Amino acid sequence: MALDLSMFNRFAVNFQPGDIIFCEHEPGDNFYLIQSGRVQIVKIIDDLEKIIDILQPGELFGEMAILEEAPRSASAVALDNVKALEFNRENFEILMKGTPQIALKLLKLFTKRIYDQKRRFLILTLDDPQAKIADVFLMLSESQPVSDDSVNARTFMTTVDDIAHWAGVSPVESKRILSQFASQRRLEIFPDKIIVQNINDFARFVSSKRRSQVSE
């Protein structure tokens, strides 16, 4: 969707790498549309800074505060030199009416977020921590297009900490489970990525756990 946003230039703001754009718990009435650079969404959980998302140009963030007048649920930090358009509650409706494409973007963003959160909820309802971690890989693979269906191995650009965060399992325990999987040759761990040898194996494992949980 190519949008002419030049009329909104007066709303432009710039940030340097590492700048906090807004902070968790801060009362929020602005939301942002990234024009250039990337923005990290982070949350401090149990004294650890967790990266929840990395947003690209064209993406929106901070949109929850504007609809619900609630404090920020996470912080936004500039990863690069970031140029963004900053809107607030007063000009929100003007913006929505004048540029309904942005409202549509928001609508799509919400459908995606709702789905992702529901998917995450399903992971968390599993009792077995091993199954939780396997299910995180399934979730990641669902959102990642595959070029060749006949290949069962999947590469995930992710870290042990990320997996722990999604699974709701402590990093220590996640590490233990992942190395157990690695010793069974079900996956390989690299500093910047994890390769799952056979994603279908994980799918079978998770669905059998889920079934046995239901029948209990």
Add this chain to the structure above:
Amino acid sequence: MPKAVNYKSNSIVYFKGDINEKIYILNNGRVSLNYNDIETGQEMHDLIKTGEFFGVKSAMGKYPREETAVVLQDSSMIAFSVAEFEQIVLQNTRIMIKMLKVFSNQLRRIHKQVRSLLRSGNDVTDPETGLFNIGEYYLKARKQKQAIYALRRYLTYYPSGKYASEASGLIESAEGGTMPVSNISSQGTTSRTPGSDLSDTAKSYYNAVSLFSQEKFKEALSGFKNIVEAGIDGEYEAKANYEIGRCFYNLQNYNVCIKHFTSLIQKYPKHPDLIDALYYVGKSHEGSGNVDKAKGFFKKVISMARAESPIMRKAKKALKGLEV
């Protein structure tokens, strides 16, 4: 092209798990969306009203249907492709904004459910403590720049807050520590800089707001009055003027409150808080027992306020309270 489709009673528009790009609007008849609650597993039935869209989220998000759409009595509906649906809402922002509200509520709810399972759901910390904790966290993590930002924001919103002196102390030590202050603010022409660059007027304004939120209305009132009297910054002057009226209301000086807001409205006919001001005039009339006048003002608010806005709800509630 959007297509009119008819369904017989007991037929199925789509099954849970189907992948299908259609979005429907119910023209007449009865359709129920059946699904299992993700938390309890309980079977849920959501009835679709005529004129309501369904199948929106899964079609737009391109994921499998999350519910089965069952036709309860002979129904007619129109089926849209995602592209057609987008065209419609792009031309009808009212529908879109309504959907945005529904979706944002759903999102809040699922967020909450996730948090309750994560059990670190004990982050029910109040925002004030939360913000301060983040400053502390960054300090510990030796991220001075971020720590200073969070602590400054803390002081902006809670200058008389419970950690205020601690926060100032931490900022000082963070600044003295490793990095020159000039690095804190970002550069560039339109850069917005952290709380440090707030004008004195803004600081006194937020200070008074903070006093107000602690229900120290007298102290807040004199703070706001100082801003208006100083008359340095027109924007804050107008904001403070509005807050003065709210202080009078909370101090139960109803007549003064009415007078104050009346002159405010004359002075700033386009004040951003105009509708709220009218609401407080209504509440003041209510407080002094002028029920008819109060009702008049609440009705005025309802006629001017945006649908679903908090002030609209408040005015409706107030009006209802008087009609019993």
